[in-house]
Amino acid sequence: MTGTRGYHHGDLRRALLAAAVRVIEETGPGALSLRDLARRAGVSHAAPAHHFGDKAGLLTALAAEGFDLLAEALLAAGGDLLDRGVAYVDFAVGHRAHFEVMFRPDLYRPEAEELVAARERAGDALRSGVAALPEGRPTAEDPQGDALAAWSIVHGFATLWLSGALPARVGEDPRAAARVVVHRLFPEP
Amino acid sequence: MTGTRGYHHGDLRRALLAAAVRVIEETGPGALSLRDLARRAGVSHAAPAHHFGDKAGLLTALAAEGFDLLAEALLAAGGDLLDRGVAYVDFAVGHRAHFEVMFRPDLYRPEAEELVAARERAGDALRSGVAALPEGRPTAEDPQGDALAAWSIVHGFATLWLSGALPARVGEDPRAAARVVVHRLFPEP
């Protein structure tokens, strides 16, 4: 379908985003080069400009895609807060390129319309997880505080894991380790 | 003392690091340019190479300095875990340039000797805070889990704060908000 032969690529926009994910996973977003992406897609170095304007435009699209994927992953994890926390970490590890760009607003245009909307969807998915906590908890009077604490702990664990700062004894399974950590914040009664 | 006149700068290494901190605080580490730093210090574009080798060398030095400053700040905060957590966030906000580089190992050389040593000092300061927790706590049997959870929650809060992802209702005082969040992880008995 997407014959890469001929003058027109067919699906260059998607090909560039996919290549960007690969490059970022290998070498981080700092080493990303539009010219390299164009080479990987088999087009000239100026072709990306038509789809994304500039580098920040490409990363804006990548970040927006990431927030949408995150919202999807959180909702798919079900209503249990513990499961959603694990899903958050799982998303960060499984989509590390998206995740790294999403929380680096200096790399893209945080006010872009598509991005604001996607971020909003992800934020809703985050907050709605906390609403499902049991009623009788000691901090039930402050669900926003619960949400902030939950987001902080899973986000912190995920970034520390990705940056390789965690000691080896934490293990090799991020899902299991994340579950233990989140459980410590919301112990069962 | 550091007369910038004449052939020799006097304290170019420090001047470059200070300029790097300023630039990163303004525009993030991605926009950092050795040539710009050299211009700000009033030297030629190749002068930085003598002190740091290359860009990664400069950022390695900056990260190492950051881990040392963090260890210092944590120890200065005293033995209380809550205070140390707040100090961690306070460091991230107050030294955002250092903090942003420290946890981006793709930007520098994580195996550099000076850096490994500094990171070790900061890690010790982190863990020794958890050791001071009261004995009778439910999770007292797993101090490593406590340390991981504490590190995750303060690190997550700090990075979310710095990335501007937190909603406005969290307020404008990171210290106060951090205290509330950490307190939720280690409530008093």
Place this chain on the structure above:
DNA sequence: GTGTCATCTTGTCAACGGAAAGATAGGCTC
């Protein structure tokens, strides 16, 4: 005053991001 060495300069190169202007393909109208 001579040698030595760390420090800094000048000159150069390939790669990059971005802009401008032109080429091509495929679809649309009549």
Place this chain on the structure above:
DNA sequence: GAGCCTATCTTTCCGTTGACAAGATGACAC
């Protein structure tokens, strides 16, 4: 089916960057 239109991609160019090489300068020891 002829002409046109528009999105897509190419070619060319400019200023900037990181890195390297070779040379200039000054501080300091002896």
